[in-house]
Amino acid sequence: MFSLLRLLLVIPRFLGRLLWNVIWSFVQLVMVIFLLWWGMTWYVNNSTSELANQLSNLMSNVSLFFRLDKGNLNESLQNLATDFYANQEGTRWSSNQAKVYITSSQPELVSAYQTALANWNATGVFTFQLVETPEQADIVAGDAAEVNSQAAGLAETKMNSLTNRIVAAKVTLNTYYLLNSDYGYDFERLVNTAEHELGHAIGLAHNDTDVSVMQSSGSYYGIQEVDVTKVRELYAQ
Ligand SMILES: [Zn+2]
Structure with missing residues (x-):
């Protein structure tokens, strides 16, 4: 008991x-x-290390995963990250010109790249010149189907760490999103995405405070006056 x-x-x-x-x-x-x-x-x-870039990519994927879980799929698709590029302040080419080779085999993307290059050239603050072989190029512009990436594009720059000058760059458009009608990318947004990646390739960082081609998601805007000013200031240093 x-x-x-x-x-x-x-x-x-x-x-x-x-x-x-x-x-x-x-x-x-x-x-x-x-x-x-x-x-x-x-x-x-x-940090601007390779690891930080990869970590940034991973974290964006994780936060996007949880957002997708809550059912805001539509919003996430509309505001798909352009990329997760992180660059160091003041990084640029030694002069305001670079040679570009377009390696994409998709006619729509080649066309988007050509328009984007022409639009940047028209601003007068940076001059891109198309070349015939990748060996001649400073910047290689291509595409890839990146199913596991949550970004519409990708920009990679190689730097001379002593001079803080860009010596080579590679930009990629993600066909998985850009050429899939579900994601609603019309030609204008393809061009905006190409202009954005080229913007990184010449030293621009993200700009989420202004209406800018460098907004980190959505690709809704082309090159703006604020972007032109940023490039002009960067190459005037
Ligand atoms: Zn970006």
Whole structure:
């Protein structure tokens, strides 16, 4: 009788402690994840290393995954990230001109690249010259079907770390999104995306405060006066 009473007292206490442990473990886990995420965000924002770029890519994918889970698929598609490029302030070519080779085999993308190059040339602040072989080129402009990427494009720049000058660049348009009618990319947005990637290739960073071709998502705008000014200032240094 006595031991049964003791058992009745012990069970709730045991369950209570178990519940408390579960809650406390959960709180600890959330705190660890939060700290980890905060640390990674800080690192990504303060480093220009290859790892930081990859980490930035991964984090964007993770946040997009959770957003997709909430059913805002449509919004995410409309505001598909143009890319996750992070560049160092003041990075540029030694002069405001570069040779470009278009390696894309998709007529629509070749056309978008040509229009984008002509639009940049028309601003007068940077001159692109088309060349016949990739060996002659400073910038290679191509395409790829990147199913696992959450970006419409990609820009990679190689730098001389001593002079902080770009020595080679590669821009890529992601056919998986751009040539898929579900994502609603008309020719104008293809051109905007190409202008954006070329913008990175000549040293521009993202600009999410102005109406700008360098907005990090959506590709809704072509080259704006603010972008022209940024390039002019960059090459006047
Ligand atoms: Zn970008």
